[in-house]
Structure formats: structure tokens, C-alpha cells
Amino acid sequence: MQRLLDKLKSAFKPRPAKQAGDRLYLACVTQSRLPVFYIDYGVDDAIGSRFELLTFHVGLVVTRLKSLPAGDPRHDQAQETAQALFDSFLLALDSTLREQGVGDLSVPKKMKKLGQVIYTRLKRWDDLWRENAGLTAAADYTARTIMAGSDYGDDEADGEVRGQAVSAAVLERAQAFAIYAQAACDAFQVDDVLAGRLSFPSPAALESDADSADLVMSGEEQ
Known part of the structure; x- marks a missing residue:
């Protein structure tokens, strides 16, 4: 009887990657x-911006795990863990939409749209890191996504704000975020992450003039 109970417990116990x-x-x-992102970095404390910031952090972990070479003995576990993290993210988004009153028939459509945005973000950040594109490119992308707080209107399928003037203060904060993003990427530890332990570097506190009226033009995506 005890052996049967042990088998049942094992069968219903979540997989290590899921945990x-x-x-x-x-x-x-x-x-x-973290308050520093909203206070010092000027990220808008609204749904769109919070989604962008969360997507960045989830995307960093997913893309770093997915990039583990096939010859690495941790490859399969990394793939499964990355998928488990991504599934947790999507499940939370689905629940959030429903809590906001989105009807059952509308949720799949909205999730599909959010999925397109998430895929675009993950791929672009991964490309920036793989290509060693530098802080300027990363800051520009930050300014047009995380700092922009897109509402994902129908005219922008990926939710990205393009070709608009960005204040010097915003660009300065975006550059600081790009430095943080690179530090987070460099600090990534595969073994710790596979064990479910994740430590991000602390974002540097900023002292910037948020009221600067100087304008610069955000570069176009290559």
C-alpha cells in the first residue's frame, strides 16, 4: 500500500523544470x-510599461537558456526550464486579462497579439546581445519599448513606438537601462537558474533631469 502511495505522490509531483x-x-x-525602475528610470507605472519591463526580464532568462549549445549536457534541462518559465508567464497574462474583465471569447485574440509582441521583444534583445550591437542600439530599443509604455494599438502590431522624438532625459535613462540590461546578461548563471535560483544585478540609482526639453531623434531599427 505504501509503495502505491509513493507512486501516486511521484506521479502528481511537479517536474523539477516546472518548479x-x-x-x-x-x-x-x-x-x-523594483521602485527604482519607476522612480529613477522613469518607467511609467502603468499596465503597458509594467508588461514591457516584465517581458524584458522573462525574455532575458528564456533566451539565455535557449542559447545553450546542443552539445552541452544541460541543454535538454535548459530547454525544458525555459519553456516552463515561458508557460508560467503566459498563464499569468491569461489570468490577468480575465481579472480585468476580458471575456472568454476575446482572451485568445488578445493573447495572440501579446504573444506577437513578446516574440518580437525576445528576438530583438537576443539579436542585440548576439551581435554585440552596443549600448546605443540597446538604449534606442529601450526608449521605444520599455520607456514608451505602448498600448499595443491596432496600428502597431508589435507595440513598438518608431521614429518619434525622444527627450534627452528619456534617452539618458534608456542608456542607463541598457547598461543594466548588459550587466544582467553578463551575470547570468546557468546552473543557478536551472536550480530555480535567479539573481539580477541591482539597477544603479540615477540623478537625471526628468524635465529636460532637449529632443533627439530615436534611431530606426536596423
Whole structure:
């Protein structure tokens, strides 16, 4: 009888990758909610901007795990953990939409649209890191996504703000965020992440003039 109970417990026990994915998601949520991003970096404390900031942190972990070479003995576990984290993210988004009163028939359509935005963000950040594009390119992308707080209107399928003037103060904060993003990427530790442990670097406190009226033109995406 005890052996049967043990087997049943084992059958219903979450897989290690699933448990790790859930813990990693909570770590990403905690990091993305740090007050410094909203106070010092000027990220708008609104749904769109919070989504962008969370997508960045989840995307960093997912893309770093997915980039592990096939010959690495940790490859399969990394792939499964990345998928578990991504699934936790999507499940949370689905729940949030429903809590906001979105009807059952509308949720799939909105999730599809959000999925397109998420895929675009993950791919672009991964490209920036793989190509060593530098802080200027990363800052520009930050200014047009995280700092912009897009509402994902129908005219912008990926939710990205393009070709608009950006204040010097915003660009300065975007450059600081790009430095943080690179530090987070450099600090990534595969073994810790696979065990469900995730430590992001602390974002530097900023002293910038948020009221600067000088304008610069955000560069176009290559």
C-alpha cells in the first residue's frame, strides 16, 4: 500500500523544470517591480510599461537558456526550464486579462497579439546581445519599448513606438537601462537558474533631469 502511495505522490509531483520555471517567474516579477525602475528610470507605472519591463526580464532568462549549445549536457534541462518559465508567464497574462474583465471569447485574440509582441521583444534583445550591437542600439530599443509604455494599438502590431522624438532625459535613462540590461546578461548563471535560483544585478540609482526639453531623434531599427 505504501509503495502505491509513493507512486501516486511521484506521479502528481511537479517536474523539477516546472518548479524551477515557477520560481524563476516569481523572481522576474519581483525584479520588474523594483521602485527604482519607476522612480529613477522613469518607467511609467502603468499596465503597458509594467508588461514591457516584465517581458524584458522573462525574455532575458528564456533566451539565455535557449542559447545553450546542443552539445552541452544541460541543454535538454535548459530547454525544458525555459519553456516552463515561458508557460508560467503566459498563464499569468491569461489570468490577468480575465481579472480585468476580458471575456472568454476575446482572451485568445488578445493573447495572440501579446504573444506577437513578446516574440518580437525576445528576438530583438537576443539579436542585440548576439551581435554585440552596443549600448546605443540597446538604449534606442529601450526608449521605444520599455520607456514608451505602448498600448499595443491596432496600428502597431508589435507595440513598438518608431521614429518619434525622444527627450534627452528619456534617452539618458534608456542608456542607463541598457547598461543594466548588459550587466544582467553578463551575470547570468546557468546552473543557478536551472536550480530555480535567479539573481539580477541591482539597477544603479540615477540623478537625471526628468524635465529636460532637449529632443533627439530615436534611431530606426536596423
